[in-house]
Amino acid sequence: MYQTTYHRASSVDEAAALFAKGSEAKFLAGGQTLLPVMKQRLASPSDVIDLGRIKELIGIEASGDTLSVKAATPHYEVATSDAVKKAIPALAYLASLIGDPAVRYRGTIGGSLANNDPAADYPAATLALGATIKTNKRSIAADDYFKGLFTTALEDGEIITAVSFPVPAxxxxxxxxxxxxxxxxxxxxxxxxxxxxxxxxxxxxxxxxxxxxxxxxxxxxxxxxxxxxxxxxxxxxxxxxxxxxxxxxxxxxxxxxxxxxxxxxx
Amino acid sequence: MSTVKLTVNGKAVAVDVEDRTLLVQLLRDHLNLTGTHVGCDTSQCGACVVHMDGKAVKSCTMLAGQADGANVTTIEGIAKGDELHPMQAAFRDNHGLQCGYCTPGMIMSAIDIVHRHGGQLDEPTVRQELEGNICRCTGYHNIVKAVLDAAGRMKVSQAAE
Structure with a gap:
């Protein structure tokens, strides 16, 4: 891995400010994709801004016809959440199939969607349920979000904060x-x-x-x-x-x- | 360089490391805890699994800085003095290892599996849950036997506490 500078952000605003200051910064959520890519020297960010401990980015909320999963919520939490199992059991099942147990403790829904690997699981649920991707700047409909291999509608420095899923029949x-x-x-x-x-x-x-x-x-x-x-x-x-x-x-x-x-x- | 402060096997430590340092490098190269192994270095094999705040994680796929403030347990930290952890004892009794390279990660993952499933473990579940740990010697058979054996022992020892 090339040299980098690690920052732990304590809020979304702080993370955005740190990103703006870095010459070639990257956000780090669970790190289950970014770190292997950095180890292979296929990515060499000047700054790594850790979103993983930002409290406002972790949690699951069900209200009426919407299930909201905050962006830094690990797959394990989604897979085992009673609220998810009740509202959208297929989403809990999907999360239980990602990687392996150790990866599921660290990897996050926001990281998966920001990376948009062509074989990742979460994009399928997000697109099929017509979810809304909430960022620190706006809301993006799933139909407008996925733009091809590893490409999304996110702008440079934009941070996913939550994914809002309509509860299906x-x-x-x-x-x-x-x-x-x-x-x-x-x-x-x-x-x-x-x-x-x-x-x-x-x-x-x-x-x-x-x-x-x-x-x-x-x-x-x-x-x-x-x-x-x-x-x-x-x-x-x-x-x-x-x-x-x-x-x-x-x-x-x-x-x-x-x-x-x-x-x-x- | 940054100072990473964390608790490792019950002991508070502060280590000065480059920001690019991985958690496994902090454990092995800076704390000399070489029981945690690096097998594939690509998040596949699980030889590097440790517990962070009670959860099994791949220490080759974490920056040391991400563990700042965390409570980390390695294979060196699970025995009580000379008394092996029930999972270690079960691996020995069931011949759950041959070369032993994957064993520290297997044991740390297996303890996590038992914690999550309690007494509900069966063979298919153990095999499924070990998907992130690779062994090239045993064919897994005795590893699975050891985990099931230990699940019973851990239940008994928890009940006794």
């Missing part, structure tokens, strides 16, 4: 994990919103990161059941192809994972 998540990395080879989150809107998002599959799957949404709109997806045709163009699976394989996985997600949602 039902939702399910199904993941085909890579057996070594536990990242999604392909995973699908499906949601039936209380408005009747049907949303589905796939992660791990597309060359441009998390994406909605309109064909699955249309099939489920007509008939909310796993069999409704049988006849859906998913195009393999623009899907990832690598040593782990071809684009056609991932196209089929989108269908299979969507069916399992619907089964899980009930």
């Amino acid at each position: 039902k939702a399910g998540y199904a993941k085909f994990p890579h057996p070594a990395s536990r990242f999604a080879l392909t995973a699908v989150f499906v949601a039936q919103m209380k408005s009747g809107e049907i949303r589905a998002a796939a992660t791990g599959a597309s060359q441009s990161g998390v994406m909605r799957v309109p064909a699955i949404e249309a099939a489920l709109k007509a008939n909310w059941s796993p069999t409704a997806i049988d006849g859906v045709n998913i195009s393999a163009s623009n899907l990832l192809a690598d040593i782990h699976g071809s684009a056609e394989y991932r196209a089929n996985l989108i269908k299979v994972m969507a069916q399992r997600a619907v089964t899980a949602a009930g």
